[in-house]
Amino acid sequence: MAGEPPASLRETGLYADWTTKTVGRGNLPYAPQYPLWSDGAVKARWIHIPPGEFIDARDPDSWEFPVGTKLWKEFRIGGRRVETRYIERTPEGWQFAAYLWSEDEAAAPLAPERGARATAEVAPGLRHAVPSRYDCRVCHEGRPVPVLGFTALQLSPDRDRNAPHAERPDRDDVDLRRLVDRGLVRGLAPSLLRNPPRIPARTATERAALGYLYGNCAMCHNARGSLAELGFSLDSPAARRTGDADAVLTAVSRASHFTVPGASGRSERVRPGDPAASAVAVRMGSRRAALQMPPLGTQVVDEEAMRVVRRWIAEDLAERTPQRRASANREEAKR
Amino acid sequence: MRGNGRAGARWRMAALVAGACAAAQGGAAAAEGPSAPAAADAARRGAYLVNGMGCNDCHTPYKMGASGPEPDATRTLSGHPESLAMPPAPPLSGPWMATVAATMTAWAGPWGVSYTANLTPDSETGLGRWTEQQFVDTIRSGRHLGRGRQILPPMPWPAIRNMTDDDLKAIFAYLRTIPPIRNKVPDPLPPASAPAQ
DSSP, X not given: OOOOOOSBGGGGTOEEETTTTEEOXXXXXXXXXXXXXXXXXXXXXXXXXXXTOOEEOSSXXXXXXXTTOEEEEEEEETTEEEEEEEEEEETTEEEEEEEEOOTTSSOOBBOOXXXXXXXXXXETTEEEEEOOHHHHHHHHTSSSSOOOSSSTTTTOSSOOTTSTTOOOOOTTOOOHXXXXXTTSEESOOTHHHHSOOOOOOSSXXXXXXXXXXXXXXXXXXXXXSTTGGGOOOOOOOTTOOSSOOHXXXXXXXXXXXXXXXXXXXXXXXXXXXXXXXXXXXXXXXXXXXXXXXXXXXXXXXXXXHHHHHHHIIIIITGGGHHHHHHHHHHHHHHO | OHHHHHHHHHHHHHHHHHHHHHHHHHHHHXXXXXXXXXXXXXXXXXXXXXXXXXXXXXXXXXEEETTEEXXXXXXXXXXXXXXXXXXXXXXXXXXXXXXXXXXSOEEEXXXXXXXXXXXXXXXXXXXXXXXXXXXXXXXXXXXXXXXXXXXXXXXXXXXXXXXXXXXXXHHHHHHTXXXXXXXXXXXXXXXXXXXXX
16 A cells, blocks of 8 residues: 655645745646536646556557556635645556645645545535545545546547537647657557547537446446446447447346436336436435535536437437347347 | 535534544444454454444344334344335434434435445445445545445544544454445435435
């Protein structure tokens, strides 16, 4: 286990000049194409790879980061810095921390291990929640590698303009091609540069919906982590550009253990044509503690994403219902 | 949304109360227990912990026996009976915070209504498909499968999470040895004051 994180953000090395908040030149900005929803917080992100080191990308979906790698994610709410999250790969393992900004942004001490409430509100009367250190691990350790927003798919130059809350990259942001050109990512299959990662989808809506599920759900719901045996993956492997996505294969017309309130017949993870009877949409659209998905990190429903996901289920999938249901039934019968 | 936040705060307080009560239980067992058990003794050690810490008090339904309420030995650790549909919980006020079914398997309070889980190794309705790591992660995080929804009161995970990995693994090892019972426990219900979504 890694030891105690630095006592303040200032000690992590993000800024070359704390007073002016000038980010160090070795800390590279980036913007994932499918950002995690955090109740509307505006984010900025940086990565630091130690000089002379590189990311081993031979496995395109589980990059190996060198010891000394650091990542920061800054949250702004109401125009001011509220929190900065921090991950570092130390010789002993990955370390997670959150730093809580003072209201005048003069200081950002380490947040309590059990988490905290910021003063900034994400909705009237609802204060931004800083995660506990254990909750950091709940999300980040659901995959073999705990870095979530810095992947081949997230950094693909073939960006999805329809992604919910799509961010326009700044001029200095690094993407997959720049990282390879600078030697910071090595071992990546050349085919992934010729044909950058892109989620296989039949429509723009489906691509955006699957991308959202990748960015917000697949950290737990994937085929390689601790929940793999659920057989419920919302992942999008970087090298797959054709065929059905994991979400289509493992969610559409598949039985759900969760009982969808008011739905007729058996509960399904995604019922084509019927978002209200689809466990995925119902749970995404809830913020009841025992029901909501994701189960942490958000207190406000992402209405923009809900429109995309509901449209995908109601319209795109409805056209594919008969063959998809027949296929799912055949596969479930074999199990 | 605002109402949801207040309800959340109330039930977190309830979780602390439940956790504090259980700390005395769990603490006594841990203090008395030996060091890490040998792998071969894990299930026996787990049985000792489960029986000594009172897991049956909530996870085995109570029934009325000749001498009063007693655990139903035909439903050991199988959680709230699927067949027992509960009526709405009575409203509480003042210092009264929670109410409980006669079976001890359904609890109502500021967090809503929670039903105790099926801990038997039934593959569809119990822990049959769970891994040891998922069980340990669940207790440590207070989240279903270690990653999902919060575990609701009165489950004293804030106390049990302080146990050693070996003890938690021993409990899981024991739970694999008990008879599987098919019993789908209902999903928890939100507080009555919660918003519609």
